[in-house]
Amino acid sequence: MNVKDFMEKHGLSDQDLDQMAASYEAGDYPTSGNRVYVGSHLSAVGMKRVTVAYPASDAQEVKEIARARGVSASDIYRTALAHYLAESDIA
Structure with a gap:
C-alpha cells in the first residue's frame, strides 16, 4: 500500500x-x-543489514536447510557467522 x-x-x-x-x-x-530512537530501526535493535553474494547453489542449499529446520535463511547465515567469529583468532 x-x-x-x-x-x-x-x-x-x-x-x-x-x-x-x-x-x-x-x-x-x-x-x-x-x-x-532516531535513525534506522536496525541500529535501535542492535542489528545491521549487510549484503553478501554467495554462489547460487550455496544459497539454494541454505534455503533448503532453513526450510528443513523451520527457520529463516537469515538464521542460518547468522549462526554460521557466529560460529566463524567464535573460532576466529582475530577477535
Missing part, C-alpha cells in the same frame, strides 16, 4: 499529517517516558 492509498483508507489529509507531526517537529513530542 502506498502513502496515498493509506491516507485515503484512513481518511487523512496532508493537513492532518502536518498537525500530527507538529509536536514532534517542535521538539515537544510526548514520549510517555519511553526512549525515542
Whole structure:
C-alpha cells in the first residue's frame, strides 16, 4: 500500500499529517517516558543489514536447510557467522 492509498483508507489529509507531526517537529513530542530512537530501526535493535553474494547453489542449499529446520535463511547465515567469529583468532 502506498502513502496515498493509506491516507485515503484512513481518511487523512496532508493537513492532518502536518498537525500530527507538529509536536514532534517542535521538539515537544510526548514520549510517555519511553526512549525515542532516531535513525534506522536496525541500529535501535542492535542489528545491521549487510549484503553478501554467495554462489547460487550455496544459497539454494541454505534455503533448503532453513526450510528443513523451520527457520529463516537469515538464521542460518547468522549462526554460521557466529560460529566463524567464535573460532576466529582475530577477535
